[in-house]
Amino acid sequence: MDAMQTGDTELIRAINRFHVLDTIRRFEPISRAEVGERTQLSRTTVSAIITTLLDEGVIYYDEGETSGATKSMAGRGRPRVLLRMNPNAAYVVGAKLSMHQVSITVTNLRADPLACLVLPVRTWRLGAELIAxxxxxxxxxxVTKAGITMAQIAGVGVGLPGFIDSVAGISHWSPILAAEPAPVPLARMLSDRLGVSAVIENDANLVTLAERWFGHGQGVDNFVVVTVEAGIGMGLFINGDLYRGHHGMGTEFGHSKIDRHGPLCRCGQHGCVEAFCADYAILREARKIVDLPPTDDEPSIEAAVCEVTRLAREGNEGLRAVFDAAGEILGLGIANLVNVIDPGKVIISGAGMRAADLLEPSVRAAVATNSLKVLAGRCEIVFHDWTDEVWARGAASLVLQGLYRLPWSRNARIEMAI
Incomplete structure (x- = not known):
């Protein structure tokens, strides 16, 4: 067998293992036969994977519980026992870096949060070394708050905004690290400090994983998450896998162009979706209508946007028009995604959902008007708010996604395959 065939075989094994373990996580308690039905894998494949997972202590048989279907068979033989995940087989940490705070969550193997910590800090003032x-x-x-030790942590995942190469563990640009002169190897910096494997990821991909594991993306193999807040981000699941692009930095929906002569974006180009819809764009247009105090940092921007939202909600027609215009551009961009990708669902999330009621009508109208007729009404649009703590839980899921794919021992460190 040549190297390519070997690699393909290993990849298939990893994917199959992931689907079996993820199915047990989502539907436990569950029988072997039900795992096979839900994964559409052969009985032999399912049996081999489950045997390995049992040997590793990742799952166990709950011999004291049977499903309704198996109970009905009790008179015809021994009822099938059910499988459960061992949540304490491993622990991971997820963190989200935003401009004004750091959110950290420790979870078990099932992604149940064990401890959360929020540090209010202006991260953009610190620089890479201090952030690490x-x-x-x-x-x-x-980790201490969770009642465990670093020796029990299998991996760490960190999300931050910007152009992130998750494979190389490098931030090529982030508003949090904008003062840094060169790409920042943040994953290696963390791994060196903690003695644990670390991965970094674009923060929009984290909320996408959170939707896949806990939210509206469960059971949907093709869906898009658009995040609306300080910037505009996007995460994409295609055929059940997170899509990153050839260089690991794809899905920069916020920097797709709507009008090349449009307003200046933070990326230095003109007419990006972000330059029309992000918080700073809302404030730019709002200042033409109402007086607002200076906004030189993330907390002051947040406060100003909340004030503009309040005034619009209370009936300021000029400000309502600002949100209508932003929603129309956002909807136009989403219609382009619908036409290109044909997702089953588009989930809109992020801090911008504070104004969801002001944005939603024009977003939905623009999607309906600009989607291809053959796709009109076939893509579900969902508005869903998440806190930073849940985004951090998505970062933990990033690590778990890698752990689920690989055979491992609780006594060994894990190099994560993301």
């Missing part, structure tokens, strides 16, 4: 130090201290504190 802050993350180290925060992660160690959260």
């Amino acid at each position: 130090d802050l993350l180290e201290d925060g992660i160690r504190a959260a």
Whole structure:
């Protein structure tokens, strides 16, 4: 067997293992036969994977519980026992870096949160080394709060906004690290400090994983998440897998162009979706209508946007028009996604959902008007707010996604295949 065939075989095994373990997580308690039905894998494949997972202590038989279907068979033989995940087989940490705070969550193998920690800090003022130090201290504190030790942590995942190469563990640009002169190897910096494998990811991909594991993306193999807040982000699931692009930095929906002569975006180009819809774009247009105090940092921007939202909700027609215009551009961009990708669902999330009632009508109208007729009404549009703590839980899911794919021992460190 040549190297390519070997690699393909290993990939298939990893994917099959992931689907079996994820199915047990989602539907436990569950029988072997039901795992096979839900994964559409052969009985032999399912049996081999489950045997390995049992040997590793990742799952166990709950011999004291049977499903309704198996109970009805009790008179015709021994009822089938059910499988459960061992949630304490491994622990991971997820963190989300935003401009004004760091959120950290420790979870078990089932992604149940064991401890959460929020550090209010203006991260964009710190620089890479201090951010890595802050993350180290925060992660160690959260792990202690969870009642476990760093020796029990199998991996760490961190999300942040910007152009993130998750494979290389490098931030090529982020508003949080904008002052850094060169790409920042943040994953290696964290791994060196903590002695644990670390991965970094674009934060929009984290909320996409959170939707897949806990939210509206469960059971949907093709869906899009659009995040609306300080910037505009996007995560994409295609055929059941998170899509990152050839260079690991795809799905930059916020920097797709609507009008090349449009307003200046933070990326330095003109007419991006973000330049029309992000918080700073809302404030730019709102200042033409009402007086607002200076906004030189993330908390002041947040406060100003909340004030503009309140005034619009109370009847300021000019400000309502600002949100209508932003929603129309956002909907136009989403219609382009619908036409290109044909997702089953588009989930809109992020801090911008504070104004969901002001944005939603024009978003839905623009999607309906600009989608291909053959796709009109066939893509569900969902508005769903998440807190930063849930985004951090998505970062933990990033690590778990890698753990689920690989055979491992609780006594070994895990190199995560993301």
